[in-house]
Amino acid sequence: MNTPPDSFGEAPLPFLSDEAAAVAVPKGRLPSYISDHRRRLRQRFMEGGASALPDYELLELVLFRAIPRRDVKPLAHALLQRFGDFNRVITANPARLRDLSGVGEAVVTELKIVEAAAHRMARARIMKQQVLSSWDALLDYCHTTMAHRETEQFRVFYLDRKNVLIADEAQASGTVDHVPVYPREIAKRALELNASALILVHNHPSGDPSPSQADISMTGQIDGACKALGLTLHDHIIVGRSREISFRAQGYI
Secondary structure, three states: OOOOOOOOOOOOOOOOOOOOOOOOOOOOOOOHHHHHHHHHHHHHHHHHOHHHOOHHHHHHHHHHHHOOOOOOHHHHHHHHHHHOOHHHHHOOOHHHHHOOOOOOHHHHHHHHHHHHHHHHHHHHOOOOOEHHHOHHHHHHHHHHHHOOOOOOEEEEEEEOOOOEEEEEEEEEEOOOOOOOOOHHHHHHHHHHOOOOEEEEEEEOOOOOOOOOHHHHHHHHHHHHHHHHOOOEEEEEEEEOOOOEEEHHHHOOO
16 A cells, blocks of 8 residues: 655755765874865754755764764765665664664664654653643654554553543564554553553554554453443554554544
8 A cells, every 4th residue: 555755754855965975084084075074064954953954964963973984974875775764764673774784883872862862852742741632742752653663562651530641651562563462451550550541552564554453353452441440542543654543533432
């Protein structure tokens, strides 16, 4: 099934080029054409922000710290060619990143630091907040943390009686098309947290958020367990590559 272009990627723009030559750097002092390129790139970023840079230059900025003595432009282009865009690079599985020539532990670490920072910032916008009035922020967080995963993950947001988010927990991870979910454990955890309501979220690595019959059946089981304990299941959100589906909006809950 064809899916819409990733709304979190950057469309090609007519950026001015400020590229260093793609050659190896000898040991010793960093050549001026590379050091000047790095200085100019950092300056453009500080003056214009991320919107002033295309994906490959923003990626270069991240790689500067990991590879201080080499031209990183070729590697930035290679990463984008392999994974597609900036978001998919920083969220890529570490093992797949290491498969690319030139990517070592330092590069993987820097990319994962950027990913963790993005997750932490998105999470800060929803924790201890009234979720139903911060729905867009919740969806942004779900896309940031789950839209580019290569395997399914199942998360539960636990809310108090005022619908304030008190816990965000990843319950399970699975394969490319399946994740094990245990309704009793979800309900039990809600009681442990003294939660009054919850929201279910999982991703479809295929990019298509359309629910399967198994998704619908599992949601019904969890809804039944919640009702038996006096808990409210507000929604189940399936996150695709560029859009999401709400079970409540679709009439499944």
